[in-house]
Amino acid sequence: MIARACALTAASVAAFALSATLACGQDDAALVTQGKRLFTEQGCYGCHAIGKTGTPIANDLTRVGSKYPESYLRGWLREPQAQKPGAHMLKIQMSELDARALAAYLASLK
């Protein structure tokens, strides 16, 4: 878990003040918390619901963490078409760090 967070490049660490804490901080929970915030900030809730929050237009993500591993979720967020050709979700622009945080959050939903 910690090794994954530490795999961030020096460039991305320099780019995001917060990532300095996340990149090699021992706190995986911080990544999950950030992902939870991004779910709202990135507008994911406009199409997806988690529990009672959000809009159930697309797949309900309440238990998405038991459906896919974190690596798949991260790949999905970076490039939906690469994970599933013909995917009906648009590619949302976000930093690698944001994708990691969102994937960590989604993977925690079991």
Ligand code: HEC
């Ligand atoms: C404009 C609507 C829309 C927005 C905004 C959106 N999604 Fe999606 N998402 C979809 C649709 C539609 C699918 C189903 C795609 C398919 O299977 O072809 C999907 C699928 C997914 C899946 C796979 C679910 C499964 O059970 O297979 C995940 C994970 C996901 N979205 C996460 C996110 C996250 C995180 C965000 C915010 C960064 C987001 N989505 C924003 C429409 C949206």
